[in-house]
Amino acid sequence: EAGVAQSPRYKIIEKRQSVAFWCNPISGHATLYWYQQILGQGPKLLIQFQNNGVVDDSQLPKDRFSAERLKGVDSTLKIQPAKLEDSAVYLCASSLDTGRTTYNEQFFGPGTRLTVL
Amino acid sequence: GQQVMQIPQYQHVQEGEDFTTYCNSSTTLSNIQWYKQRPGGHPVFLIQLVKSGEVKKQKRLTFQFGEAKKNSSLHITATQTTDVGTYFCAGMNSGGSNYKLTFGKGTLLTVNP
DSSP states (O other), rough: OOEEEOOOEEEEEEEEEEEHHHHHHTTTTOEEEEEEEESOOEEEEEEETTTTTEOOOTTSTOOOOOEEEOOOOOOEEEEOOOOOOGGEEEEEEESOOOOSSSOOEEOOOEEEEEEEE | HHHHHEEEEEEEETTTOEEEEEEEEEOOOOEEEEEEETTTTTTEEEEEOOOOOOOETTTEEEEEEOEEEEEEEEESSSSSSGGGEEEEEEEEEEEEOOEEEOOOEEEEEEOOO
């Protein structure tokens, strides 16, 4: 079975520029997550989708970050404008369940490493 | 909000030695998951613990969930170089209408051959 796909794998931008990341989850997975992982830290949840609806975006900096999951499959995460502190790996993950049960093994993609100069 | 603390931050061992990482939550958890992230890689699911006091084994790895469902540990017996990586615990919150994981900062394990 194909895993979670993400692109691009690497991105370097200047501060105040915009950037977008794309994620294709495992087929049939209802729940999709975007995490930010700063070097030396654990993944931090930014947003969680159940199908095409948002179920948690409490830690998403909404003044500059946005995400959508049209048609309940692919998702994009956008940063506009980027700041230096946004330099991190952005991980996409998906899980089979709806996010409303206590079991949701998450499958992570390879991530996009963002460097903001 | 929920906080998950993990210690130690780093651990360097000689091959063949044992290794343990500990995880503590500020709140009672509905379950806890463990992930491994190899250098340059992405987190990979290892196991989930749900019941109070639960112990699970995977070959040389032993996972425990505390009686109060607020702490957990991962113990590796006789480490090998293939065990190198960062081990994260991730606590799932208890209660509410949605379940989400809060990751600890992880323990980076290095193994000297």
